[in-house]
Amino acid sequence: MSKDLNKNNNSNELKRDLGEARSLNFLEEIIEEDLRKGKYKNIVTRFPPEPNGYLHIGHAKSICLNFGLAQKYNGYTNLRFDDTNPVTEDVEYVDSIKNDVKWLGFNWANEFYSSDYFNELYTFAVTLIRKGLAYIDDSSPEKIAAEKGTPTEPGIENEFRKRSIEENLLLFEQMKNGKFKDGEKVLRAKIDMKAINMHLRDPIMYRIKYAHHHRTGDTWCIYPMYDFAHGQSDSIEHITHSICTLEFVPHRPLYDWYIDNLEIFPSHQYEFARLNMTYTVMSKRRLLQLVNESYVSGWDDPRMPTISAYRRKGYTPSSIRTFCEKIGVAKRDNLIDISLLEFCLREELNVSAQRVMAVLHPIKLIIDNYDENKTEELVTENLPNDTNNTRTISFSKELWIEKEDFLETPVKKWFRLAPGAMVRLKSAYIIRCDSFKKDNEGTVTEIHCTYFPESKSGHDTSELKVKGTIHWLSVQHAAQAEVRLYDRLFTVENPAMEEADFKNFINPNSLEIIHAYIEPVLLKAKPDDHFQFIRNGYFYLDKDSKPGALVFNRTVTLKDSFKQ
RNA sequence: UGUCCCAUAGUAUAAAGGUAGUACAACAGAUUUUGAUUCUGUCUGUCGAGGUUCGAAUCCUCGUGGGACAACCA
Numbered sequence: 300m301s302k303d304l305n306k307n308n309n310s311n312e313l314k315r316d317l318g319e320a321r322s323l324n325f326l327e328e329i330i331e332e333d334l335r336k337g338k339y340k341n342i343v344t345r346f347p348p349e350p351n352g353y354l355h356i357g358h359a360k361s362i363c364l365n366f367g368l369a370q371k372y373n374g375y376t377n378l379r380f381d382d383t384n385p386v387t388e389d390v391e392y393v394d395s396i397k398n399d400v401k402w403l404g405f406n407w408a409n410e411f412y413s414s415d416y417f418n419e420l421y422t423f424a425v426t427l428i429r430k431g432l433a434y435i436d437d438s439s440p441e442k443i444a445a446e447k448g449t450p451t452e453p454g455i456e457n458e459f460r461k462r463s464i465e466e467n468l469l470l471f472e473q474m475k476n477g478k479f480k481d482g483e484k485v486l487r488a489k490i491d492m493k494a495i496n497m498h499l500r501d502p503i504m505y506r507i508k509y510a511h512h513h514r515t516g517d518t519w520c521i522y523p524m525y526d527f528a529h530g531q532s533d534s535i536e537h538i539t540h541s542i543c544t545l546e547f548v549p550h551r552p553l554y555d556w557y558i559d560n561l562e563i564f565p566s567h568q569y570e571f572a573r574l575n576m577t578y579t580v581m582s583k584r585r586l587l588q589l590v591n592e593s594y595v596s597g598w599d600d601p602r603m604p605t606i607s608a609y610r611r612k613g614y615t616p617s618s619i620r621t622f623c624e625k626i627g628v629a630k631r632d633n634l635i636d637i638s639l640l641e642f643c644l645r646e647e648l649n650v651s652a653q654r655v656m657a658v659l660h661p662i663k664l665i666i667d668n669y670d671e672n673k674t675e676e677l678v679t680e681n682l683p684n685d686t687n688n689t690r691t692i693s694f695s696k697e698l699w700i701e702k703e704d705f706l707e708t709p710v711k712k713w714f715r716l717a718p719g720a721m722v723r724l725k726s727a728y729i730i731r732c733d734s735f736k737k738d739n740e741g742t743v744t745e746i747h748c749t750y751f752p753e754s755k756s757g758h759d760t761s762e763l764k765v766k767g768t769i770h771w772l773s774v775q776h777a778a779q780a781e782v783r784l785y786d787r788l789f790t791v792e793n794p795a796m797e798e799a800d801f802k803n804f805i806n807p808n809s810l811e812i813i814h815a816y817i818e819p820v821l822l823k824a825k826p827d828d829h830f831q832f833i834r835n836g837y838f839y840l841d842k843d844s845k846p847g848a849l850v851f852n853r854t855v856t857l858k859d860s861f862k863q
Numbered sequence: 864u865g866u867c868c869c870a871u872a873g874u875a876u877a878a879a880g881g882u883a884g885u886a887c888a889a890c891a892g893a894u895u896u897u898g899a900u901u902c903u904g905u906c907u908g909u910c911g912a913g914g915u916u917c918g919a920a921u922c923c924u925c926g927u928g929g930g931a932c933a934a935c936c937a
Binding site for chain 1: 864865866867868869870873874875876877878879885886887888895896897898899900929930931932933934935936937
């Protein structure tokens with residue numbers, strides 16, 4: 300019997316090992332299948348943002364997916380700007396997108412633009428006209444929309460659909476040459492006005508727009524629509540796996556229709572569920588509103604879910620990559636708990652961020668039995684338990700401590716300071732609170748303590764035991780800085796899903812700006828340094844810092860399991 | 864009153880017809896000169912009803928629920 304058990308255990312373990320080794324997401328399964336069947340020798344993916352806004356954490360998921368898949372399967376990834384609508388696009392966005400992708404740690408094989416293919420796309424359109432598969436429609440947008448029908452009623456064909464190939468060819472050329480006004484004509488694919496899929500009811504391929512394009516300038520006055528540009532651009536680049544979000548599922552038959560009828564390289568589209576995260580919004584429209592209506596200071600306001608905001612706030616690229624890895628990829632709508640992102644960050648910073656002391660909300664503590672002319676240089680670690688990596692901090696009679704570390708009448712399980720209570724000052728001495736002073740309004744202004752010289756950190760012979768350790772700064776030695784404490788931007792988990800306007804749920808306390816006391820060593824902080832302000836959280840120098848006027852952003856708080 | 868996509872703990876994500884697992888969250892305890900970290904443990908799950916099968920989270924049917932689709936946006 301025990302023999303059987305062993306046998307079972309072994310085979311089960313083996314099975315589990317195998318199972319885990321080949322636990323693939325649905326895209327990896329598709330790719331491995333394609334590779335195994337020899338459909339492709341190498342895979343090629345692309346990340347195709349429209350340069351009309353800043354990248355956010357949802358794009359990071361797509362970036363990690365596209366670049367990650369290509370890396371895993373020895374392929375490569377193109378960065379392609381999907382710039383077919385000149386009125387919304389700008390080089391400012393191109394630059395920020397490139398910067399963000401690089402910062403995340405990915406290198407693209409080629410930098411391409413849909414606008415690179417305008418000539419080729421024009422030729423494709425002519426090909427379809429010649430095949431009798433496209434026509435010029437003179438109708439107004441309203442008429443076209445009306446003739447399109449609804450999801451439950453078929454559309455109807457109009458008179459322009461019967462135009463001859465010759466006339467279509469001529470009119471299309473005239474469209475290109477600027478003979479018509481904005482919106483006067485469009486080129487449409489001739490597919491099926493009764494198709495159940497609305498996207499197949501003679502979709503528009505080209506429209507007239509007299510707009511300056513950030514790359515092609517005024518060369519063109521006709522621009523291809525997304526559906527007529529995207530698949531063909533994929534095809535031109537020999538993209539094997541064109542990965543996009545779920546809202547493009549109904550576009551796939553059209554994607555395939557263009558490729559089939561043009562008889563070009565058969566790229567294939569696959570869709571995954573976009574990232575949603577708690578306590579934020581992810582749509583470009585809403586983010587734009589937050590910026591335009593000054594709910595935040597800009598696209599890189601650290602409360603935004605943009606890549607540039609996370610960078611500014613002090614997130615590391617690897618923490619974001621780890622996050623994207625952990626959330627997985629599937630086809631169901633999801634709402635990821637933001638605490639997973641914070642976990643990924645803390646996990647990393649915990650082992651790397653130098654510890655320093657900073658007092659955010661100061662109150663003065665006076666050690667009555669300490670010589671007022673004395674200063675001691677005390678040794679403290681830069682990282683916990685790393686005794687070889689230390690610095691010194693100055694200790695003297697008057698100190699700053701956090702207001703929150705003193706309670707006149709302590710609650711139960713209170714480990715910190717209170718009248719008669721003892722705590723350790725981190726890396727220094729154990730003290731006992733003897734008295735305190737209040738102002739006229741009853742606010743505590745000064746705390747008086749006694750210290751125990753024999754309890755000195757590292758040389759403690761006092762045999763005193765305390766439950767609490769608090770951080771502190773010497774009044775005469777402390778430096779100062781502005782500190783920005785960020786909290787979540789919204790008060791509800793999914794603001795976009797609320798009945799009311801999402802802006803009704805903005806957290807009024809999402810930013811607290813304070814002037815804090817900091818350890819003098821922080822005056823030498825460099826822009827890339829991550830610090831843990833002991834017991835307060837992780838902090839990072841803001842770009843607003845100037846010599847002598849530093850600004851620190853709180854990247855994330857520490858976990859806090861103390862419930863008051 | 865259409866078509867398509869989707870449905871596994873609170874949140875995500877595995878299990879390719881054969882043990883429902885992992886992470887985060889939450890909770891409890893131990894350790895701790897950060898109420899951090901670390902360690903240990905607890906909690907909770909296959910949307911429903913039928914069917915196929917020795918056996919169903921997995922395959923089929925019908926429901927139910929959620930999402931997408933009617934821009935000269937992407």
